[in-house]
Amino acid sequence: MYVCGVTPYDSGHMGHAFTFAIFDVLVRFLEANGTRVKYVQNITDVDDPLFERARRDDIDWRELADRETKVHVRDMTVLGWRPPDVMPRVSEEIPRIVTAAAKLKASRHAYQADALYFDTHSYRGFGRLSHRSRRSMIRKLREEELLGTVGPDAKRDPLDFALWRTSRPNEPAWPSKFGDGKPGWHIECSVMAMRYLGPQIDIHGGGRDLIFSHHESERAQSESLTGKAPFARAWVHTGMVRFNGRKMSKSLGNLVKVSQALQRAPAAAVRLYLVSHRYQRDWDFEWTGLARAARLVERMRKFLADDARLKTPKRAPRRALMSEFNAALADDLDTPRAVRALRAALRQKDAAAVRAMNEVLLGSASLT
Template sequence: MHAWPASEVPALPGKGRDLRIHDTATGGRVTLDPGPVARIYVCGITPYDATHMGHAATYNAFDLVQRVWLDTKRQVHYVQNVTDVDDPLLERAARDGIDWVGLAERETALFREDMTALRMLPPRHYIGAVEAIPGIVPLIERLVSAGAAYDLEGDIYFSVEADPHFGEVSNYDHEVMRALSAERGGDPDRPGKKNPLDPMLWMAARDGEPSWDGASLGPGRPGWHIECVAIALDHLGMGFDVQGGGSDLVFPHHEMGASHAQALTGEHPFAKAYVHAGMVALNGEKMSKSKGNLVFVSALRRSGVDPAAIRLTLLAHHYRADWEWTDEVLREAVERLGRWRAAVSRPDGPSAEALVEEVREALADDLDTPRALAAVDRWVSLQESGGGTDESAPGVVSRTVDALMGVAL
């Protein structure tokens, strides 16, 4: 599966700072020191309704992580999946009377278009669950052989007790985990499971649903969590730098994925930091496909909204914060974009050397984009008041905003 084209990232003078970021597993900030190649895995979409603002906010956060790393002169090995076969996708296709493969391809193509328009840097590897199945099956067989998985009426389940570190990503107690499992695709009440929290690794073929050859597992399709584990281990290995996604993936997805990988390899941790973006609401409720309260990037673009303004709307909120989409927050972003573009269009302006360092420091400090925007706003205010004659300054500001925040002025 191919990703989308990369926009050019301007080189800035000097060198950026190492990223300090909030790690869900420890509950505090960690300073990431990835070495010459930083490794990041971000969970991708289930392509039946893309790309809403919750998606955009999540991928904006991890685009910023990449940009901070690139500014430190590192390379970035970024991997993202597409869950192109799953119950919600099949249910939507059945509801609409369309082919599930066609639906997945259509929505994935739209997602690529939106990511391109928003100038999100593409992953080096963009992998669909379906194409990963040949690598998933052997991992499940290994877990079965090791006694870390078991058969229940043809379905294969992972035993969470096989990983002594289970629970260390979310730090939730059993009852919270059980409730979230039921809410987010698990089946804690199924009779016969060794532990209500045990997640499915391989679903035996059901009538009317797609299935694949599972070798010793029999025909079926993979569970949600093992998909990402197989892709991450194949392309990044254990102990990669950041596992990313929305905060709704903390449990069960990232918790279970970590345990799958740790049981498979005997190594810990799966990722050095677990980083999660907040949720975006509309009309007082979290945007969700089930509720249908979604604002789509593509719809905004069709209505004439500049993608740079959409991105500035996202940047106005700290990535870990939950916030609400309104016409007002978009209007403020449109106005900010207009002021910034007018300011950098002038032939000279106040010196921007300090601004570069302010933006770098803000983003290295747990991706503090509101502080970064405020720094640019201050420079723009000085520019509007005629406060400088540095002919290089407008270009420096434009390149800084582009390189570090992905906004083209």
């Protein structure tokens, strides 16, 4: 499983935490049922927004990336994740990215203009992952200011995207046969996913805002590189978290940081609140919702503490409770239904079931 990780330039907010908590439930559910999972989550430490932030704050981009990567790992550790097996950083994968770009050029999937571009006409089915028309793809690129220019010295088609570009002044540049420069965003993930997981992967995840253009482009260039399809057998995308009615984002300044939530509630409550939402839907973060989750966690903590103190004889979890819990998660990871099963286990005072469900839903997040 490959999940697109953070661009480390602003410490983790609830939108990030939602995505990674959901994929953590998925890993834990698969592993609890005997499937071995190799989990790769990258750190996008070579990215324009990161460089811009470093310039604005007059700080070395590597220092900024290191600091914010630590914040991300710390937040997710507190929220009880099973750490990814590999967390590759783009900055350490550059020679492989250059090799992949050269291979795409040699096989005529890429051409050189003012940058090295992927030729989207060389790949059949560009747009099929996101189910977007050509017009809608162009509109999205324009909205995200990723459209660039089309022309004799630039890209041939508005949908083509850069594999390798010249760096701007004050940006890092790496040597390559296409000139000193930096990789495009999409090729980074193709290369890291294939290095650690092979040419075809089972699950590729990320936030829904990545479907186009990131994953659409990643899929096209990966399949063009290997000649194997599908690149990913399942694409899993998480919804957006809103706050005060709008998508949480740095540009709108309406972020709720994980650290802020942890000041008001135990880690297990923050995590329970996150996973009480269906992964593919957008939802609104509300402090009252977090408080409700905290009350459930407190009931659970008391019940488990009493159970440990009274030394009740150990029993296997009730089968009906566990099978409802597993059926919920097997049904396209229906975590809200799994949380209802957890409530039922608590009502029926089945400590073993509560513990087993906690392990999957809340991981190692602390109840206090």
